[in-house]
Amino acid sequence: EVRLVESGGDLVQPGGSLRVSCVASGFTFSDHYMDWVRQAPGKGLEWVGRVRDKANNYTTEYAASVKGRFTISRDDLKNSLFLQLNSLKTEDTAVYYCTRGGRQTRSGYIYGFDSWGQGTLVTVSS
Amino acid sequence: DIQMTQSPSSLSASVGDRVTITCRASQDINNFLAWFQQKPGKAPKSLIYAASTLQSGVPSKFSGSGSGTDFTLTITNLQPEDFATYYCQHFGSYPLTFGGGTKVEIK
Numbered sequence: 001e002v003r004l005v006e007s008g009g010d011l012v013q014p015g016g017s018l019r020v021s022c023v024a025s026g027f028t029f030s031d032h033y034m035d036w037v038r039q040a041p042g043k044g045l046e047w048v049g050r051v052r053d054k055a056n057n058y059t060t061e062y063a064a065s066v067k068g069r070f071t072i073s074r075d076d077l078k079n080s081l082f083l084q085l086n087s088l089k090t091e092d093t094a095v096y097y098c099t100r101g102g103r104q105t106r107s108g109y110i111y112g113f114d115s116w117g118q119g120t121l122v123t124v125s126s
Numbered sequence: 127d128i129q130m131t132q133s134p135s136s137l138s139a140s141v142g143d144r145v146t147i148t149c150r151a152s153q154d155i156n157n158f159l160a161w162f163q164q165k166p167g168k169a170p171k172s173l174i175y176a177a178s179t180l181q182s183g184v185p186s187k188f189s190g191s192g193s194g195t196d197f198t199l200t201i202t203n204l205q206p207e208d209f210a211t212y213y214c215q216h217f218g219s220y221p222l223t224f225g226g227g228t229k230v231e232i233k
Contacts, residue, residue, distance in 0.1 A: 111176065
């Protein structure tokens with residue numbers, strides 16, 4: 001069974017930093033891109049960013065709203081995904097979900113987003 | 127960035143109804159379109175990708191169609207467990223973006 005478990009959400013002051021984590025199990029973590037998606041209270045879904053696999057040099061992509069402030073990384077030995085949140089703003093308050101991204105195969109790209117964690121709440125407030 | 131516009135933003139329907147939700151992209155995205163269902167307090171669930179391909183385990187009452195800029199999600203024989211918010215997402219280029227959501231409520 002595929003499982004994604006986030007942790008690390010907390011109350012942080014504006015301008016502060018936080019690191020949230022996601023531990024994966026039940027699949028070959030290293031084969032997959034991994035994504036973060038967030039949802040502000042009562043609002044819709046917003047894609048935060050992606051980290052690719054080792055074959056693609058662990059390169060990353062980010063939404064414009066977080067680029068330069070957030071950093072996504074992964075540790076394939078520990079089946080873990082990380083989101084470092086810096087220079088936090090009140091508008092970053094949201095539930096942060098990790099989700100299994102797609103994977104590259106010889107046949108092409110296989111779409112992901114088929115497994116999600118339960119989310120971790122980050123609250124930015126003074 | 128590609129903008130995804132869903133309509134309607136909400137709708138009321140009865141058990142047994144057939145409902146259709148529309149998603150429009152601000153530019154041609156070929157078939158790089160996915161649909162998600164989200165219930166209150168829960169993580170989203172992937173229903174469809176590549177505009178019309180059902181994710182494993184998703185019942186055939188859900189169907190998707192479209193290509194280019196205009197897409198639809200159709201749900202037949204609406205059941206109590208189908209009342210939820212539905213989102214479209216484009217995934218063909220960065221940044222990936224979601225539509226604003228369509229809340230399907232019980233009439």
